[in-house]
Amino acid sequence: MLNNLKEEKGIFWTVPAALVLNLVFGIQGWTSIGLAFTFFYILQVIRKMGHTIPIIDLMTALAALQWIVGPYIDYHNDVNHYKYFMYVPEEVYMPFVVPALIAFRLGTLFFKDYSDLENIGQRVNQLINKYPKLPYILVVAGLLIPYLNSFIPPALRFVFFLLSNIKYVGVIYLLFSGKPNRWPVFMGVMSVTALGSIASGMFHDLLLWAMLTFTFVARELKLTMGRKILVSILAVFMAMTIQSVKHEYRSIIHAGYGGNKVALFTGLAMDNWSTGRIVNPTNEEEMNARLNQGWIISAVMKHMPHYEPYAGGSTIIEGLEAALLPRFLAPNKKKAGGRENFMKYTGLQLGDNTSMGISLAGEGYANYGAYGGVLFMFCWGLFIGWFWQKLFTFTAIYPTLMIWSPILFLQVIKAETEFVVVLNHLIKASVLVFGLLWGIRRQWGVRI
Structure with missing residues (x-):
């Protein structure tokens, strides 16, 4: 991790940048840290383009834009929609979301990126x-x-x-x-x-x-x-x-x-x-709908645990079951879509043909509260970092496997999706890609 932090040494500039935002523009503590963190990772993605496959940085930047920048804009304009608004104050929302996203990125830094x-x-x-x-x-x-x-x-x-x-x-x-x-x-x-x-x-x-x-x-x-x-x-x-x-x-x-x-x-x-x-x-x-996905997380924070008790990991277990077990072994396993979780954990209703996800941060809070939600995001970061590094180890068998990685992460990089969706896609896409490459190698001797 220390080596990765050295490579990402620019992240330390987020601290003085946050102080400037706080002192000069009066932006409160966690918000200023979040905005500085977002700006850093946007530049990080752009810098790495052409040199690596910056999927984890892209995940971080997209989440920061939708969970931090979008809500910040919403908190500081005069537009009031009957549904798409921030349900809790900024001083309640940002102290959860910003540490949660930073925890995710710190978790990924325990593993080295080999996508040169x-x-x-x-x-x-x-x-x-x-x-x-x-x-x-x-x-x-x-x-x-x-x-x-x-x-x-x-x-x-x-x-x-x-x-x-x-x-x-x-x-x-x-x-x-x-x-x-x-x-x-x-x-x-x-x-x-x-x-x-x-x-x-x-x-x-x-x-x-x-x-x-x-x-x-x-x-x-x-x-x-x-x-x-x-x-x-x-x-x-x-x-x-x-x-x-x-x-x-x-x-x-x-x-x-x-x-x-x-x-x-x-x-x-x-x-x-x-x-x-x-x-x-x-x-x-x-x-409101262009950028801000934080309104959904804020709705979860307002609704729980006052009107619905914390889920205590039940949706995480359902997600693992849905991703790892075939339907004949788990006929009642959860389907992807997000509609049920959205209505249960936000207290808001959706139209018959509408589906929305509460996002990983929202799901972390719905299951474990603020502190547990930050820890959940850190653990998710550990898993993503481990998975990304593990892909590289398989290049010994399939030399150009990393070229196929965008298919594996196609749904995972989206910040608005929830645990069952991202894990289900990651596992099933991995099984399909590895099965395809194995079949091609076995049938035609092509080591893709």
């Missing part, structure tokens, strides 16, 4: 030189799999959803290979993802894979820190554009719109830019 892209690049080049068609097979297979969805039993759709993501692994291999057609293939795959997101009105895959593949793009283009910051700013504007448009866009397409959806989406985006609604939204719900 230069090392990985050498392994990829050896693989592609030996099997030059492999990236194209992965891309084509990943593009075709979604068309089988209507023929797949519901119980297997999650498996095929994961398999469809191998197209991104294929384009990452191509980016490392230096082949002249790597950029057209990469842009083609990302364009298909964008068109699919627009067609469905669901933009998670586009945003997540844009973030997860950027580190490989930055390496190939040899982007400087300044250019990576510029791209990050452009990405923020893209995300803001999607957030400002998607509510109205979904309402239109769900009402039976039969026209060109790309033209509709583009028109709404241009209209929002021309009217300034992207940076100055008029809809209260739109403003």
Whole structure:
């Protein structure tokens, strides 16, 4: 851990930065620490892009934005929504969430990060030189799999959803290979993802894979820190554009719109830019729902233990059961979705077709209270750090395994999901990926 802290020595600058925020701007103690911590990890993610696979830093930065920055903005503006607001005061909320997130990151630092892209690049080049068609097979297979969805039993759709993501692994291999057609293939795959997101009105895959593949793009283009910051700013504007448009866009397409959806989406985006609604939204719900997931955690803090006793680890046990046991051994095991936990531990109602997660921090508090919740987040950090380091040990068998890691963490990096979702995805995605790589090696002798 000490070596990792030395590598992350910039984190110590969060202390004087927090003091400046406190003394100059009057931002209270835990809030100032949280904002400084967030700024540090945003810069850390940008700095590491192109050099490592900064999945744990990305997890930390996304959680900090949604649990700290979003709530801070909400505490300090005049917008009051009937539901999406902070249910407990800032001086109650921040002393739990900020230590919880710091505890998570400290837990991960007990294990070393081996995701150096230069090392990985050498392994990829050896693989592609030996099997030059492999990236194209992965891309084509990943593009075709979604068309089988209507023929797949519901119980297997999650498996095929994961398999469809191998197209991104294929384009990452191509980016490392230096082949002249790597950029057209990469842009083609990302364009298909964008068109699919627009067609469905669901933009998670586009945003997540844009973030997860950027580190490989930055390496190939040899982007400087300044250019990576510029791209990050452009990405923020893209995300803001999607957030400002998607509510109205979904309402239109769900009402039976039969026209060109790309033209509709583009028109709404241009209209929002021309009217300034992207940076100055008029809809209260739109403003509150963009960034702040802390309102859910605050609702848990208000509701428990006054109206509902602490769960005492019951949801954690349910999550472990759901992830580790097949359904024939545990027919009543919990399903992913979050709806039941949300209503039970926040005391708030959801529509019949609405599902929300209380997040890992919210679940830690719901089970163990403030102090126990911080300890839970530390233990989760230990597990994530151990798992990330363990992946590297398997590269002795599967040399380019780290390239597949974004599939394993696709749902794990999202700050709004709860324990059963993230652990279920991590375990099942790992079983699928290792099974796939084992099968390919056994059948064709390809050590991916």
